[in-house]
Amino acid sequence: MLEIDGISKHFGGLPALEEVSFRCREGMTTALIGPNGAGKSTLINCIAGTLNPDAGAIRFTGRRIDDLPCHRRPYLGIARTFQNLALFPRLTVLENVLAGLTPEAEQSFVKSLLRLPATRHRERLLRLKAMAMLDNFGLADKARWPASVLSYGDKKRVEMARALVAGPRLLLLDEPVAGLNGAETARIAMEIRRLHGAGLTILLVEHDMDLVMTVSDHVVVLDGGRLIAAGAPQEIRTNPRVIEAYLGRMSVTA
């Protein structure tokens, strides 16, 4: 479904990604792991279009997307969450989720100015859809709150709701449980498993190994911008190069 083919990205002279290639198969949860600074977020940003890769190709359902502008990608069914929350703080929780329905919303300037009954009807339907998604995440009673006053865990879930509300085909999750406590992590893990069960293709960047090992079908390991291993979770756990990348570095810094 998603093919990453020889992607490279440099910041100034520093390589962040060097010729990384792997695939995400349809309906599978692929985890992307690696030590800090391995290039995981850079790769997610390249797939989502926030950054443009310097070389290589990204294909989604057979179509090249690396030259598409960022705002076209949600229309193809690619949705993402951000590592450091990127909610709209002054909008309400409901409006944040509604923003995730942009591909289905009215785009015409003139029609928006006139607010004809058809437009109002369409907006009402989108509102219902957003409310239903909030209800899924147990946030319906906070729909009218400004996003800025929510707890960290609630904000993370609003981001998930915003990414999922348009019914994407590929979900990019950038550290969905970073900074969450055990109970909140379990809740997100359950949600990921539910989405996986529903057949959604997921690419997950995460440091929490318990989460990675329990929810993913396939694990890809980056270190220093290079792909060092890929395989089933059990294989990765015992792969000497992966252990070296994590533990080796630890023994140096410790």
Place this chain on the structure above:
Amino acid sequence: MTPRDRIRYFFSSHRTGLSVCLLALFLLVYPAWVGNPYLLGISNLIAVYLIAVIGLNLFIGYAGQISLGHAAYLGLGAYGSALLTVHLGINPWLAMAATAVAVGLTAFLVAIPTLRLSGHYLAMATLGFNIVCYTVMMQWDRVTGGPSGLAGIPHLSLAGVAIDDETRFHYLAWGAAILVLTLGLNLARSSLGLALAAVAQNETAAASLGIQVHRAKIRIFVLSAVLASVAGSLFAHCYTFINPDSFTIFNSVELVTMVVIGGLGSIWGSLFGASLIILLPEFLHFFETFRDIIHGLIVVTVLILLPQGLVSGLKDLLRMRLLRKANNARN
């Protein structure tokens, strides 16, 4: 649903429309009530400024950008209308429409490079454009009349009746202002309004949700320039005389002051902001001399205490207090 619920539901779902109707009704009888041409003149000026301020509020308050040069578009509208009618003898309505289109195109061309900027740089770029326009109005005296301005601009007329006194202009200006208010409220409540607010608060997240950030900014900038142009044309045809002093950077700051007082992103607040700034000198006579100082003080004070602007800021405070109360009551 009981009949009472039904009535309550009707009012809550149509509160914006009903408020606009109420305001329109009030303005319909206002001339009969006051009848004093001087007072009508003041309220007419509020209407003209309101048209420009609503446009600017969509750009500053919703899209989160800054323009310190909107008086330039007001001036382009006024001079466009004036030159076409005085020099070429074109019908005022036609001149107004042609000017609005031309200003829209100009704003579009200005927006493509300048809206890549943000913050201070955008403020400087828009300020620069205002200074350029002002200099042209001052120096190109063979066409614009220079510092002494242009006189003899014809009044607008409707069905053979010249709109040449305060009462007639009241209906024209407030008719236009109510129309713009309605369009502004519609846009603000639409998905596009939401997209604009999203752009203002996080461009990266907005783009990743499918919002065309640069395009959204350009569209709203062009709309605000066109509205300023229409306001400028109305100004010219109302007073039949214009000079460059009405379109300086200080007038731009005045427009921003109106937006800030009304509150960033509050269309109704614009009505309050425009009214307050135009009415203040009537109450405080020393105000005229220290106008720019007082405007500056108002903007700085409001932005330090309530970054979202006076009316919206107070509204947000109240809303948060109510939410907290409701939350405490539940726990």
